[in-house]
């Protein structure tokens with residue numbers, strides 16, 4: 394049942410870190426030899442361990458097909474922990490972390506291998522004093538084995554006695570509405586909604602979590618948060634590298650499935666939902682589903698697709714050997730969504746994402762309407778920018794009087810740059826925050842089955858068009874590696890009313906140096 398929760402300014406201290414965690418918990422990471430486990434899951438588990446945020450006496454088991462002895466596994470599991478060489482505390486903590494790690498090798502389709510895993514779990518659990526034991530299964534696995542693993546875990550490793558069993562799964566959750574429904578329904582045969590935690594790691598990012606606070610803890614924000622004040626919104630994801638090495642995976646999915654349909658749509662839903670009754674998971678997720686249901690499927694003419702070509706000494710998408718020679722897979726996509734409800738009717742929400750662009754940046758840019766003409770002419774629009782990464786910041790571009798004896802307005806900014814404002818703060822990695830939530834049994838930042846269903850309804854028609862389901866595939870326009878994206882992008886954004894204030898606004902170089 395959802396717990397009523399409210400949020401205060403308090404932060405749990407180290408002493409209370411365990412209080413809402415269950416003792417006697419074992420975390421099993423399946424796919425422990427893979428990239429995600431090595432780069433994200435184990436470093437996040439280590440960070441939680443080091444800060445005292447794992448349950449008391451927690452143990453971690455790695456499971457994968459690769460045969461490894463304990464030292465090999467320990468080496469792999471700790472290889473991406475940062476600053477281990479030059480920080481003695483971290484190096485010591487790693488040695489201590491290794492003592493809670495063990496490894497079991499086994500296949501994903503083979504029931505007998507999961508019996509072996511259960512035997513290993515029971516061996517560890519026999520040392521626990523209490524009868525209540527808890528098992529958390531984290532699937533750092535490709536979607537092709539989700540179903541056999543979910544089934545085998547339920548049939549061979551589920552603890553039906555006292556305690557909880559939870560399964561954490563990663564995207565992609567299907568490729569379109571029908572395949573997502575198949576996947577969800579099959580997993581549901583084995584694991585209840587309450588036991589299932591579907592990760593969209595953008596919901597664990599600090600600035601995405603901050604959206605709730607910025608919106609609902611500030612009366613000034615709330616007052617301007619609708620179609621009366623806002624002209625257009627852009628949610629932008631930019632990566633400065635191509636699909637190098639991941640071409641095979643990427644070509645099957647494309648930019649929309651990789652980032653827009655999940656990460657950016659999640660940001661959009663938190664940005665636009667109505668105020669939830671409480672911070673309880675179901676209250677938040679009810680509001681997210683409600684706003685997503687007000688969005689019709691994306692239209693073809695609200696879409697711009699791009700594919701990068703070789704430039705600046707970098708290879709084009711089609712130069713990758715793992716990519717089919719004539720692939721029309723988009724590595725850049727901009728789509729505009731419309732929300733048919735009283736708050737947002739008529740406001741365009743432009744989601745845009747691309748690989749091999751000029752910079753690394755994820756941001757929300759809310760552009761307000763023009764002030765009424767009369768006393769000002771050609772004055773810059775206000776913009777609220779929430780920079781999710783890198784260098785987390787919230788800044789409001791606003792017009793101010795130039796200091797001096799004459800009256801002239803100049804665009805300037807109110808600037809909350811995290812590195813300057815929160816000098817001592819360590820911003821947690823998304824995976825740290827999400828694994829901790831799963832350990833606490835808090836679903837707020839995980840994707841509910843009906844959220845997923847409605848997300849696929851919005852994107853499936855455009856994806857089928859791109860996949861050539863009912864006709865020829867559209868050809869993406871090309872853009873050079875390292876550019877801002879297709880040259881058509883500017884006109885695309887202007888079509889929805891975005892006005893760039895570039896000439897009047899400048900950001901002092903001294904401010905840049907501080908970041």
Ligand SMILES: NC(=O)C1=CN([C@@H]2O[C@H](COP(=O)(O)OP(=O)(O)OC[C@H]3O[C@@H](n4cnc5c(N)ncnc54)[C@H](OP(=O)(O)O)[C@@H]3O)[C@@H](O)[C@H]2O)C=CC1
Nearest residue numbers: 629758778786787788806808809810877883893898899900
């Ligand atoms: N706290 C902080 O760190 C603050 C930093 N700043 C900095 O000040 C600078 C200006 O800020 P801001 O106006 O927000 O950001 P930018 O000038 O980088 O971008 C503003 C908008 O214009 C687009 N754009 C950028 N270059 C071009 C171009 N050549 N042609 C057409 N469109 C373009 C961007 O699109 P797209 O993103 O899609 O490329 C974006 O939508 C930035 O470097 C920003 O980081 C400002 C205030 C506070």
Ligand SMILES: O=C1O[C@H](COP(=O)(O)O)[C@@H](O)[C@H](O)[C@H]1O
Nearest residue numbers: 564594632651652656755782823
């Ligand atoms: O899910 C994915 O996200 C990453 C970007 O994640 P970030 O935390 O580094 O912003 C993206 O590179 C990848 O293609 C996609 O599958």
